[in-house]
Amino acid sequence: MRVVICNNMVTPYTNRLFNDLVDRGIELHVLSCTLRETNRKWSGDYAKKYDHVVLTGFEYVLNGPTRVIHFNPGLWRALGHFKPELITINGIYPTMLVAVLWSLVHRIPMALLTDGWRLTMPQSIFHRVVRPFVVGRCRAIICTSEKGRQFFLEEGIDPKRIFVAHLAPAWDAPAELPDFDNRPYHLLWCGRFDDPFKNPSFFVDLALQLKRCLIDLRIRVIGDGPLLHQFLNDLSRAGVNFDHTAYVPPEEIAKVFVSARMLVMPSIVEAWGLVCNEAMQCGTPCLVSPNTGVANELVVHGQSGFVLNLDVKQWTDAIARTVTNRASWTALSNAAVQSAARYDSRSASKKYLEGFIFAARGSS
Numbered sequence: 001m002r003v004v005i006c007n008n009m010v011t012p013y014t015n016r017l018f019n020d021l022v023d024r025g026i027e028l029h030v031l032s033c034t035l036r037e038t039n040r041k042w043s044g045d046y047a048k049k050y051d052h053v054v055l056t057g058f059e060y061v062l063n064g065p066t067r068v069i070h071f072n073p074g075l076w077r078a079l080g081h082f083k084p085e086l087i088t089i090n091g092i093y094p095t096m097l098v099a100v101l102w103s104l105v106h107r108i109p110m111a112l113l114t115d116g117w118r119l120t121m122p123q124s125i126f127h128r129v130v131r132p133f134v135v136g137r138c139r140a141i142i143c144t145s146e147k148g149r150q151f152f153l154e155e156g157i158d159p160k161r162i163f164v165a166h167l168a169p170a171w172d173a174p175a176e177l178p179d180f181d182n183r184p185y186h187l188l189w190c191g192r193f194d195d196p197f198k199n200p201s202f203f204v205d206l207a208l209q210l211k212r213c214l215i216d217l218r219i220r221v222i223g224d225g226p227l228l229h230q231f232l233n234d235l236s237r238a239g240v241n242f243d244h245t246a247y248v249p250p251e252e253i254a255k256v257f258v259s260a261r262m263l264v265m266p267s268i269v270e271a272w273g274l275v276c277n278e279a280m281q282c283g284t285p286c287l288v289s290p291n292t293g294v295a296n297e298l299v300v301h302g303q304s305g306f307v308l309n310l311d312v313k314q315w316t317d318a319i320a321r322t323v324t325n326r327a328s329w330t331a332l333s334n335a336a337v338q339s340a341a342r343y344d345s346r347s348a349s350k351k352y353l354e355g356f357i358f359a360a361r362g363s364s
Helices: 012-023 075-082 094-106 125-137 146-154 200-213 228-237 250-257 274-280 312-323 326-341 345-361
Strands: 002-007 027-032 051-054 058-061 068-071 086-089 110-114 138-143 162-164 187-190 218-222 241-245 263-265 286-288 305-307
Touching: 002 012, 002 075, 002 094, 012 027, 012 345, 027 075, 068 094, 075 094, 086 094, 086 345, 094 110, 094 125, 110 125, 110 345, 125 138, 138 146, 138 345, 146 162, 162 345, 187 200, 187 250, 187 263, 187 274, 200 228, 200 312, 218 228, 228 241, 250 274, 263 274, 274 286, 274 326, 286 312, 305 326, 312 326
Parallel strands: 002 027, 002 086, 027 051, 086 110, 110 138, 138 162, 187 218, 218 241, 263 286, 286 305
Antiparallel strands: 058 068
């Protein structure tokens, strides 16, 4: 089957997924709107088994640095060149609408790939009007979470058309994981500081509260962006012991995760939260807000991590109980590894393949 994937950009984890799809027999061509969006640090230089074309066009930052839309009129010609049997799109913005129009004119089936769900789906008038038409045109919808499945079910989509293919890290878990005593940091923050939805101010309040009950509190901070300076200043003024690194390349990031006893992700809203997959496969339990895709899917409260409302005291109590108790932490760490193992790239590519076949042939 010849499939053309239209996406914003290739990332380390989607590159691995695309390579797995080629290994499963898909003739894959990827058309990207850009090599790298301005708010990303990935190199864009990956070992590829598929054909990859970066289209020329325009990028527009909408409502802050986390929303980027693209317009690449050259997509029309590129689709004509590759003559796909199936087209996939990953959103509803100008470039993807070019693909929708091309599929209509040439009567080629489509599939939608999305990490969206109720809290993350745009609800502008444009989306409320156009999305039903685009989704109706797509024979299959491939989501990254059960929350995504539920969103489309509530939109009236036939459940046979919905496939859940979870996100998976770009790299495998380390062969050996440090135990409780060999993790120098109590807490890890790993996220961008150009996105207020990541909620860094909550993390500062959390660190200050933890400092009162953990005198030797040690924190590892990974990330960069315009909100970083104030974040680090607040920690310094409170006397919190931390180490900061702006960027860690993918081939070295496992060393970061195995250095900490817990990762926290207090996002106000998060489509999924791949950093939790990465942390958990390194034996690092996660504490997340219920407004994240991983909440009670990958991270199950009280089993493989914690899912708590954004209340500083609740978070402080859960962290303090875990990172200071070897037995409690070890049980949670083992459960995190087992949970993360179920979200692997091969399983994800299998679900993608099932969705592709259904969309192209109209059956499973």
